[in-house]
Amino acid sequence: MTGGRRRSESSRLAILDAARDLLLERGYERLTIDAIAARAGVGKQTIYRWWGSKGAVVADAALEGGLAPPLVPPPDTGDIEADLRAWLRDWTSRLASGGTSLILALTAATAEDHAVADVLYERFTAPHEQLLRDRLEVARMAGQLGSEAPVPTIAGVLIGSLLYRVLSRQEAPTADDADLVVRVVLGGTGG
Amino acid sequence: MTGGRRRSESSRLAILDAARDLLLERGYERLTIDAIAARAGVGKQTIYRWWGSKGAVVADAALEGGLAPPLVPPPDTGDIEADLRAWLRDWTSRLASGGTSLILALTAATAEDHAVADVLYERFTAPHEQLLRDRLEVARMAGQLGSEAPVPTIAGVLIGSLLYRVLSRQEAPTADDADLVVRVVLGGTGG
Amino acid sequence: MTGGRRRSESSRLAILDAARDLLLERGYERLTIDAIAARAGVGKQTIYRWWGSKGAVVADAALEGGLAPPLVPPPDTGDIEADLRAWLRDWTSRLASGGTSLILALTAATAEDHAVADVLYERFTAPHEQLLRDRLEVARMAGQLGSEAPVPTIAGVLIGSLLYRVLSRQEAPTADDADLVVRVVLGGTGG
Amino acid sequence: MTGGRRRSESSRLAILDAARDLLLERGYERLTIDAIAARAGVGKQTIYRWWGSKGAVVADAALEGGLAPPLVPPPDTGDIEADLRAWLRDWTSRLASGGTSLILALTAATAEDHAVADVLYERFTAPHEQLLRDRLEVARMAGQLGSEAPVPTIAGVLIGSLLYRVLSRQEAPTADDADLVVRVVLGGTGG
DNA sequence: CGATAAACGAGACGGTACGTCCGGTCTTGTC
DNA sequence: GACAAGACCGGACGTACCGTCTCGTTTATCG
Numbered sequence: 001m002t003g004g005r006r007r008s009e010s011s012r013l014a015i016l017d018a019a020r021d022l023l024l025e026r027g028y029e030r031l032t033i034d035a036i037a038a039r040a041g042v043g044k045q046t047i048y049r050w051w052g053s054k055g056a057v058v059a060d061a062a063l064e065g066g067l068a069p070p071l072v073p074p075p076d077t078g079d080i081e082a083d084l085r086a087w088l089r090d091w092t093s094r095l096a097s098g099g100t101s102l103i104l105a106l107t108a109a110t111a112e113d114h115a116v117a118d119v120l121y122e123r124f125t126a127p128h129e130q131l132l133r134d135r136l137e138v139a140r141m142a143g144q145l146g147s148e149a150p151v152p153t154i155a156g157v158l159i160g161s162l163l164y165r166v167l168s169r170q171e172a173p174t175a176d177d178a179d180l181v182v183r184v185v186l187g188g189t190g191g
Numbered sequence: 192m193t194g195g196r197r198r199s200e201s202s203r204l205a206i207l208d209a210a211r212d213l214l215l216e217r218g219y220e221r222l223t224i225d226a227i228a229a230r231a232g233v234g235k236q237t238i239y240r241w242w243g244s245k246g247a248v249v250a251d252a253a254l255e256g257g258l259a260p261p262l263v264p265p266p267d268t269g270d271i272e273a274d275l276r277a278w279l280r281d282w283t284s285r286l287a288s289g290g291t292s293l294i295l296a297l298t299a300a301t302a303e304d305h306a307v308a309d310v311l312y313e314r315f316t317a318p319h320e321q322l323l324r325d326r327l328e329v330a331r332m333a334g335q336l337g338s339e340a341p342v343p344t345i346a347g348v349l350i351g352s353l354l355y356r357v358l359s360r361q362e363a364p365t366a367d368d369a370d371l372v373v374r375v376v377l378g379g380t381g382g
Numbered sequence: 383m384t385g386g387r388r389r390s391e392s393s394r395l396a397i398l399d400a401a402r403d404l405l406l407e408r409g410y411e412r413l414t415i416d417a418i419a420a421r422a423g424v425g426k427q428t429i430y431r432w433w434g435s436k437g438a439v440v441a442d443a444a445l446e447g448g449l450a451p452p453l454v455p456p457p458d459t460g461d462i463e464a465d466l467r468a469w470l471r472d473w474t475s476r477l478a479s480g481g482t483s484l485i486l487a488l489t490a491a492t493a494e495d496h497a498v499a500d501v502l503y504e505r506f507t508a509p510h511e512q513l514l515r516d517r518l519e520v521a522r523m524a525g526q527l528g529s530e531a532p533v534p535t536i537a538g539v540l541i542g543s544l545l546y547r548v549l550s551r552q553e554a555p556t557a558d559d560a561d562l563v564v565r566v567v568l569g570g571t572g573g
Numbered sequence: 574m575t576g577g578r579r580r581s582e583s584s585r586l587a588i589l590d591a592a593r594d595l596l597l598e599r600g601y602e603r604l605t606i607d608a609i610a611a612r613a614g615v616g617k618q619t620i621y622r623w624w625g626s627k628g629a630v631v632a633d634a635a636l637e638g639g640l641a642p643p644l645v646p647p648p649d650t651g652d653i654e655a656d657l658r659a660w661l662r663d664w665t666s667r668l669a670s671g672g673t674s675l676i677l678a679l680t681a682a683t684a685e686d687h688a689v690a691d692v693l694y695e696r697f698t699a700p701h702e703q704l705l706r707d708r709l710e711v712a713r714m715a716g717q718l719g720s721e722a723p724v725p726t727i728a729g730v731l732i733g734s735l736l737y738r739v740l741s742r743q744e745a746p747t748a749d750d751a752d753l754v755v756r757v758v759l760g761g762t763g764g
Numbered sequence: 765c766g767a768t769a770a771a772c773g774a775g776a777c778g779g780t781a782c783g784t785c786c787g788g789t790c791t792t793g794t795c
Numbered sequence: 796g797a798c799a800a801g802a803c804c805g806g807a808c809g810t811a812c813c814g815t816c817t818c819g820t821t822t823a824t825c826g
Contacts, residue, residue, distance in 0.1 A: 002773090002774080002818085002819060002820080003772090003773055003774040003775070003817095003818060003819055003820070004773085004774040004775035004776070004817085004818065004819090005774080005775055005776040005777070005816065005817040005818055006775095006776075006817075006818065007776070007777095008776070008777065008817095011776090011777075011778090027303075028302070028303060029303045029304070032806090032807060032808085033807075033808075033809085034806085034807060034808080035807095037778090037779095041778075042777085042778065042779095043776095043777065043778045043779055043780090044778095044779090044808095044809080044810090045776090045777085045778090045779090045809090045810080045811090046776075046777065046778075048809065048810080049776075049777095104302045104303075105302070107298060107299075107302040107358065108298075108299050108302035108303045110358050110359075111219075111295045111296070111298040111299035111302065111358065112218060112219065112220045112295075112299045114361055117358070117359075117361050118361075121359050121360075125359055148374075149371050149374050149375045149378070150371065153368075153371045153372065153375060154375055156352055156355050156356060156359075157348060157351075157352040157372060157375050157376070159355055160348075160351040160352040160353070160354060160355025160356070161347055161348040161351040161352065162351070163351055163354070163355055163358075164347050164348075164350055164351025164354055164355075165347060165351070167298065167301050167302065167308070167354075168301075168308070168312050168316055168347075169312075170305055170308050170309075177344070180340050180341065180344045181344065181348060183339075183340050184340045184344060184345055184348050184376060185348070185375060185376070187340070195796025195797060196795075196796050196797040196798070197796090197797075198797070199797075199798070202797090202798075202799095223785085223786060223787085224786075224787065224788080225785085225786065225787085226786095228799090232799080233798085233799070234798065234799045234800060234801080235787090235788080235789090235799095235800090235801090236788095236789080236790085236797095236798080236799085236800095237797080237798065237799080239787095239788065239789080240797080240798095244787095244788095245787085385768085385769075385770075385823055385824035385825065386768080386769040386770020386771065386822085386823070386824080387769080387770050387771040387772070387821070387822045387823055387824095388770085388771075388822080388823065388824095389770095389771070390771070390772070390822095393771090393772075393773095409685060410684075410685065411685045414811080414812060414813085415812075415813075415814085416811080416812060416813085417812095419773095419774095423773080424772085424773070425771095425772065425773045425774055425775080426773095426774090426775090426813095426814080426815090427771090427772080427773090427774095427814095427815080427816085428771075428772065428773080430814065430815080431771075431772095435814095436813095486684045486685075487684070489680065489681075489684040489740065490680075490681050490684035490685045492740050492741075493601070493677045493678070493680040493681035493684060493740065494600075494601060494602045494677075494681045495602070496743055499740070499741070499743050500743075503741050503742075507741055528760070530756075531753050531756050531757045531760070532753065535750070535753040535754065535757060536757055538734055538737050538738060538741075539730060539733075539734040539754060539757050539758070541737055542730075542733040542734040542735070542736055542737025542738070543729055543730040543733040543734065544733070545733060545736070545737055545740075546729050546732055546733025546736055546737075547729060547733070549680065549683050549684065549690070549736075550683075550690075550694050550698055550729075551694075552687055552690050552691075559726070562722050562723065562726045563726065563730060565721075565722050566722045566726060566727055566730050566758055567730070567757055567758070569719070569722070575792085575793060575794075575799090575800080576791095576792060576793055576794070576798090576799055576800040576801070577791085577792065577793085577799085577800040577801035577802070578790070578791040578792060578800080578801055578802040578803070579791075579792065579801095579802075580802070581791095581802070581803070584802090584803075584804095605780085605781060605782085606781080606782075606783085607780085607781060607782080608781095610804095610805095614804080615803085615804070616802095616803065616804040616805060616806085617782090617783080617784090617804095617805090617806095618783090618784080618785085618802090618803085618804085618805095619802075619803065619804075621783065621784080622802075622803095
């Protein structure tokens with residue numbers, strides 16, 4: 001006996017959409033499962049059946065709800081510094097336009113729930129990081145990276161720097177911030 | 192205007208101690224005011240009389256509850272790379288020993304509550320960052336920093352890199368991680 | 383109009399059996415359709431296809447699930463008092479052996495659901511009451527009933543008295559209780 | 574250390590009033606704790622702090638919410654039959670005017686919850702029954718009760734008969750019903 | 765025999781209410 | 796007047812069931 005109604009794709013999407021909208025409207029802390037269910041026109045149990053926590057819903061909303069920035073690889077013009085600068089500027093402009101609430105919400109979810117942290121890292125952070133690593137690998141092959149530091153470390157430094165700005169200032173980094181970070185990482189600061 | 196009873200210092204300390212303990216035990220989200228009051232042997236009103244929210248208590252507990260690492264300036268041996276390495280290694284060992292729960296809890300509090308973010312930044316992050324900046328300033332004067340990147344940016348890159356590792360891996364960075372970050376920032380990676 | 387599958391008798395019986403068992407185990411209020419379906423190995427829709435409500439299932443289970451006491455007419459030895467005494471004692475012993483949970487569950491169902499009350503009265507209470515009335519009618523014809531009270535009233539007094547004992551004491555009436563009720567009703571208490 | 578806010582009498586009364594109103598409006602089964610709390614302008618916890626179940630609230634509402642008939646002793650004119658008739662007629666008229674929903678609700682609560690049954694019996698049924706017993710005791714002393722049946726049995730027969738009519742017919746007994754019951758119990762039906 | 769169609773088991777769905785937990789406020793003595 | 800105690804209102808939590816609605820499967824009857 002197989003059987004059983006299939007998962008409703010329209011409900012799934014309505015939930016992710018509602019979570020996205022409410023997240024941007026009210027922020028992570030004031031986001032409630034009740035409100036998501038009401039806005040999505042869905043029973044609460046339909047949320048709890050498929051997600052284990054508020055953080056998990058938000059993580060999925062970020063991934064599939066049209067909230068996350070698209071997976072755009074850094075350009076490859078041959079000039080690693082210009083390419084990184086362009087890529088980070090693109091990120092900063094997206095953060096600036098969409099507000100920082102998404103990144104703050106994902107950070108809160110990550111910091112509070114280990115399981116969410118794993119999902120987000122695997123499906124949100126890691127793919128973007130991988131694009132960055134690929135570009136850095138090309139640069140290394142081309143002899144454009146002086147130090148022997150592993151590419152993952154470099155990628156982590158770039159991303160972490162911008163995240164730290166968002167957390168400590170609670171506002172989006174500027175294009176200048178992006179440029180400076182690239183300068184520090186690539187140009188080095190040592191004499 | 193006759194006087195009344197003065198604020199009880201012992202209650203104040205009991206509250207901060209209880210908040211600190213519970214923060215480490217249960218994390219920020221699962222920390223409740225009721226639990227703090229019960230553990231501290233204090234009425235809830237005594238908490239609300241002096242602090243405005245859970246975040247404010249947590250911020251104070253981090254600062255005064257013996258939770259925050261001491262303000263230790265980076266050494267100044269003249270070798271900026273070695274000094275930064277020592278300072279960051281010191282941080283990583285503290286994070287490793289105390290576990291990552293403190294940093295995760297404070298990150299969650301920061302991401303969720305703007306007011307907490309401000310307090311923590313001003314009284315927790317900024318002072319440490321200032322010590323780092325001072326040392327970097329000395330290095331710049333000594334011509335040990337090649338790039339023209341502002342010192343605050345450099346400090347942010349160093350701190351953000353380590354924070355990002357904690358968030359994405361959910362474990363404390365190693366001494367090697369610290370070394371690599373310093374290498375990237377000081378040595379540069381550009382050809 | 384071609385035919386379809388016929389109603390499954392085995393499912394029908396499984397549902398009534400499950401309802402009976404669960405009614406005795408948990409009482410009316412804590413009895414759920416989900417539990418009946420699970421215990422019977424049946425889909426919920428199969429219950430709702432044939433019964434309109436929990437009450438309807440319970441009523442049927444009481445009637446057909448082997449739950450109801452058999453329809454045994456009072457004996458007719460010519461001595462109405464002895465016969466009623468025997469009949470009521472028989473009831474009290476059944477209540478005592480089977481526990482009072484059935485009578486309490488059916489009373490709850492009756493009190494909560496008008497439709498259940500009607501079905502149970504028509505198909506459970508009324509037939510038993512009818513047997514009692516028939517015997518009383520015989521007694522009246524034989525001149526053994528002094529008062530002019532209608533036979534239905536007398537039957538109601540006998541049954542209601544015992545039911546009241548079950549409800550107010552929450553335990554089965556004893557044989558002595560049965561005897562006393564018969565004595566009051568037949569012997570009268572007026573001077 | 575004594576201390577602590579005292580139980581709010583106004584909340585207690587608002588809860589009982591709301592429960593009474595909603596019981597009469599919607600019946601016992603459709604009465605919800607949420608609705609009581611909302612109507613009373615009270616937090617749900619304030620209900621659960623002081624009562625253990627819906628049945629317990631209803632029981633209290635019946636007792637103190639102005640819902641229960643007042644404790645009126647049967648008259649004592651010296652004629653036990655006339656007095657009982659008057660008393661039971663009084664009850665039937667009250668049941669007829671107030672509807673049977675109260676008696677059905679209390680019966681349901683009694684049948685479903687043993688603890689509620691005890692409370693209701695002690696504080697609702699027993700006091701009324703006691704008044705009846707007292708009057709019957711007087712009659713017995715005066716030699717107006719022929720049979721040796723215990724007074725509590727007689728009282729139970731009178732009350733149970735009327736209750737049975739309410740349950741089986743789902744409508745209030747008439748004055749005629751009351752008269753007939755008294756006739757059966759006092760006049761006897763035996764030859 | 766094959767097509768048709770109703771009933772089946774399973775189980776997800778939108779809802780409602782549950783009973784609990786906690787936030788932040790208010791009240792009651794005590795110190 | 797600050798304090799410990801603790802009841803208060805409000806509101807979100809995660810769970811349990813309701814009665815409905817698909818699913819794919821089984822079983823009977825009819826063409």
